[in-house]
Amino acid sequence: MLSYRHAFHAGNHADILKHLTWLGVISHLKQKTKPFVVFDTHAGAGEYPLSSEQALMNREFDSGIARLENLTPASALLNDYQTIVNPLWQAGIYPGSPVITTMAMRGQDTAHMMELHPTEFPALQKNMSEQNKQTPTSANVHLHYRDGFEALIALTPPTPNRGAVLIDPPYEQKSEYEKVTQSVDAMFRRWHNAQVVLWYPLLSDRAKDKVLACQTMINSVSKLGKTCFSAELTVAPNTYDAGMYGSGVCVVNPSWQLDEHLTQAMKEVCKAMGESTHFSLNWLKHENS
Numbered sequence: 001m002l003s004y005r006h007a008f009h010a011g012n013h014a015d016i017l018k019h020l021t022w023l024g025v026i027s028h029l030k031q032k033t034k035p036f037v038v039f040d041t042h043a044g045a046g047e048y049p050l051s052s053e054q055a056l057m058n059r060e061f062d063s064g065i066a067r068l069e070n071l072t073p074a075s076a077l078l079n080d081y082q083t084i085v086n087p088l089w090q091a092g093i094y095p096g097s098p099v100i101t102t103m104a105m106r107g108q109d110t111a112h113m114m115e116l117h118p119t120e121f122p123a124l125q126k127n128m129s130e131q132n133k134q135t136p137t138s139a140n141v142h143l144h145y146r147d148g149f150e151a152l153i154a155l156t157p158p159t160p161n162r163g164a165v166l167i168d169p170p171y172e173q174k175s176e177y178e179k180v181t182q183s184v185d186a187m188f189r190r191w192h193n194a195q196v197v198l199w200y201p202l203l204s205d206r207a208k209d210k211v212l213a214c215q216t217m218i219n220s221v222s223k224l225g226k227t228c229f230s231a232e233l234t235v236a237p238n239t240y241d242a243g244m245y246g247s248g249v250c251v252v253n254p255s256w257q258l259d260e261h262l263t264q265a266m267k268e269v270c271k272a273m274g275e276s277t278h279f280s281l282n283w284l285k286h287e288n289s
């Protein structure tokens with residue numbers, strides 16, 4: 001059963017790390033005029049009104065995107081992010097990965113977005129049809145009401161085979177960590193040059209089983225023989241009862257200098273978000289090592 005609703009968390013610290021990384025990947029793909037194909041395996045509703053009952057429940061955006069409101073970015077990546085996010089934030093909306101992708105991609109590029117929740121999928125359809133009125137890419141944005149893990153195998157390798165995958169499961173079930181590993185492994189056997197951005201939560205020891213499952217997942221993905229790094233943002237000390245004290249992204253086949261661009265952007269983010277916020281980036285594997 002799917003119960004996770006991203007509206008409760010929209011615009012929080014995890015969204016900032018994940019969406020900056022994803023935008024960094026897309027920005028690099030855009031350096032060539034050749035088209036690319038991107039996949040969003042767990043798309044959510046597309047965008048989130050911050051005045052909704054869900055968003056206002058814990059106001060997670062207050063300690064996230066709201067902290068960046070008055071920032072004048074020095075980093076090009078953060079500037080790209082602000083250019084997309086700020087006008088929507090002014091309108092009381094936080095864009096999810098589907099809207100960010102659609103606003104960043106060009107007319108020649110293609111996106112496949114998967115969502116399995118029976119009410120999130122119609123919301124995604126509605127939000128994206130409104131969104132697509134303003135962009136030239138609507139014909140190339142494909143929304144799928146299906147399992148993102150299954151679709152990732154069924155729809156890859158794409159033509160052309162330049163592109164990237166965002167994997168952002170809710171991890172409600174411990175089994176999702178293992179599913180990610182299996183899907184990424186199977187996908188790379190079909191599409192060896194895909195770039196992957198895999199988001200994961202940093203949970204305190206209260207959720208020990210999930211902590212171990214997550215470590216196993218990152219360890220397994222780093223052993224697939226591809227260059228990869230992990231980048232983590234923590235927003236609280238890792239005490240036993242902290243719950244989710246931060247999150248990370250594991251980036252496989254990262255584009256050139258993504259590590260530097262992300263680090264520059266996240267330094268500014270951490271400064272704006274306050275003293276308890278820390279960013280780190282670690283290389284897990286270089287392909288030839």
Ligand SMILES: C[S@@+](CC[C@H](N)C(=O)[O-])C[C@H]1O[C@@H](n2cnc3c(N)ncnc32)[C@H](O)[C@@H]1O
Nearest residue numbers: 006042043044096097115116117147148168170
């Ligand atoms: C963390 S949210 C996605 C947020 C979105 N990627 C963003 O950044 O705006 C995870 C979503 O995955 C959906 N979901 C859960 N299991 C799924 C599956 N097997 N396939 C596709 N979607 C799934 C949930 O309904 C939820 O909307």
